[in-house]
Amino acid sequence: MAVTTAAHAQSDCWQAYAVDGFHSMALTTDGRIATWGRNEEGQLGDGSNTQKNTVSVSVAAGDWVAIASGRHLSLAKKADGSLWAWGLNYYGQLGIDNTMDQNVPVQIGQDTDWRSLFGGSNQCFAIKEDGTLWAWGDNTEGEIGDGSGQHVHHPIQIGTDNDWRSVATGMHHEMALRNDGSLWGWGQGFGGELGDGTGVDRTTPHHIGTDAWISIATGMNHSIGVKADGTLWATGIGVVEQGTLVLGFTQVGTDADWASVGAGASSNFAIRTDGTLWTWGYVGDTFTTLPVQIGSDADWESVQGGSVHVMARKTDGTLWVWGGNDQGQLGDGTFNDRALPGLVDCGAIHTGINAPVRTGARCSVQGTHLLISGDAVTSQAGYSIFRSDGALMRQGGCTDIVTVVDLSGFVPGAYRVRIATGDGLLTVGSFVLWP
Numbered sequence: 001m002a003v004t005t006a007a008h009a010q011s012d013c014w015q016a017y018a019v020d021g022f023h024s025m026a027l028t029t030d031g032r033i034a035t036w037g038r039n040e041e042g043q044l045g046d047g048s049n050t051q052k053n054t055v056s057v058s059v060a061a062g063d064w065v066a067i068a069s070g071r072h073l074s075l076a077k078k079a080d081g082s083l084w085a086w087g088l089n090y091y092g093q094l095g096i097d098n099t100m101d102q103n104v105p106v107q108i109g110q111d112t113d114w115r116s117l118f119g120g121s122n123q124c125f126a127i128k129e130d131g132t133l134w135a136w137g138d139n140t141e142g143e144i145g146d147g148s149g150q151h152v153h154h155p156i157q158i159g160t161d162n163d164w165r166s167v168a169t170g171m172h173h174e175m176a177l178r179n180d181g182s183l184w185g186w187g188q189g190f191g192g193e194l195g196d197g198t199g200v201d202r203t204t205p206h207h208i209g210t211d212a213w214i215s216i217a218t219g220m221n222h223s224i225g226v227k228a229d230g231t232l233w234a235t236g237i238g239v240v241e242q243g244t245l246v247l248g249f250t251q252v253g254t255d256a257d258w259a260s261v262g263a264g265a266s267s268n269f270a271i272r273t274d275g276t277l278w279t280w281g282y283v284g285d286t287f288t289t290l291p292v293q294i295g296s297d298a299d300w301e302s303v304q305g306g307s308v309h310v311m312a313r314k315t316d317g318t319l320w321v322w323g324g325n326d327q328g329q330l331g332d333g334t335f336n337d338r339a340l341p342g343l344v345d346c347g348a349i350h351t352g353i354n355a356p357v358r359t360g361a362r363c364s365v366q367g368t369h370l371l372i373s374g375d376a377v378t379s380q381a382g383y384s385i386f387r388s389d390g391a392l393m394r395q396g397g398c399t400d401i402v403t404v405v406d407l408s409g410f411v412p413g414a415y416r417v418r419i420a421t422g423d424g425l426l427t428v429g430s431f432v433l434w435p
Helices: 005-009
Strands: 014-020 023-028 033-037 052-059 064-069 073-078 083-087 102-107 114-119 123-128 133-137 152-157 164-169 173-178 183-187 202-207 213-218 222-227 232-237 245-251 258-263 267-272 277-283 286-293 300-305 309-314 319-323 338-343 362-366 369-373 382-387 392-397 402-406 413-420 426-433
Touching: 014 300, 014 309, 014 319, 014 413, 023 064, 023 073, 033 073, 073 114, 073 123, 114 164, 123 164, 123 173, 164 213, 173 213, 173 222, 222 258, 222 267, 267 300, 267 309, 362 426, 369 413, 382 402
Parallel strands: 014 064, 064 114, 213 258, 258 300
Antiparallel strands: 014 023, 023 033, 033 052, 064 073, 073 083, 083 102, 114 123, 123 133, 133 152, 164 173, 173 183, 183 202, 213 222, 222 232, 232 245, 258 267, 267 277, 277 286, 300 309, 309 319, 319 338, 362 369, 369 402, 382 392, 382 413, 413 426
8 A cells, every 4th residue: 555656746736635425525736626426415516416436626716725525515715715615505504594505616604714614414613713613504403502403504603712723523413622622512412422421412512521632533423532642532332342332532442642533424543643544443344443554554644534435645645535435435437435545546637736847845843843845945935834624824935945934833733835936836745743
């Protein structure tokens, strides 16, 4: 499963990816959106409702900077900070003040201060630049978090706090991290998915324990996460033994070198600090209680799970996908399932960055600073650093040969670097901050 020369040639294709339900999304380095897989609800955004099993650009406007995928919908943010959505809208989960499905992007309100976005089962969440949390969509089980139980057709603020970092969305529950690493959950809780030990539903964000966390992910009826000490934890249905109910977070194994997690409907994934990728829960038709390694590569950066398929990114920027493929969600031109990671081919997208041959940005972390170098790093270029959820963390002008960036305030996780040059071309790089 080693990266081939062909894979390295495609390492500058993508700046972000998203997967949920039965479709996949990838954001090109020149700001276009490729989608593939199920499209009955219009979630591919190409103006049709026809499924697609190949990787190609569906949303061509070249100014997209972040994407997120829900079970039957897609979200994206433009460079001007505006938020857009398309797909299923039965509960108003597109946030456009009606319940009509959309098969092309439609703007959500007029605000242009959105920072990061998160798609859910039938809900959506977003964090603004001021750190406030907003939500809309299905609220049957209190998933919105406003305490009302009423469906919401446009973004509303959840509480008054302004220190939210990220949101993980399950089938009927949500988990979120604040900047201090505290963990909060709301929505359905009877299956133990909130991990507070009670099995009680919560209609507003509820503080889970007192520990600090660095990564959290949610499945259909369970949640998994990594604490600040590098230990791995899980709660909900089927996280310890097949079919077993666990009401509170229980440690998975005894290792303390975990960096991040991702989850599918009933499967789990985690990356260690050495860059290796591991899985447990349902692995194909087999249930495992402890993580088993996927292949032998040690350059994995992040991972996300859909209903039956998985996508992950390596530190060289290449995307890999595997799992179920009945809707074409693997994008390989077939409907055949795949048990091991396969490269997401970007040969058909023709990104501008692939025209001239240019050395990618080289990123090296030294202490609390990032050193960016490469052919594109000149005084006529500018850099932007994005968190793995698409949030813009820092930007500025480059200096010749090596650009030094202060990483104060950055939390552990994966980051993407984009270099924009005076001629309009883009170069990308990546780095990981380990705990």
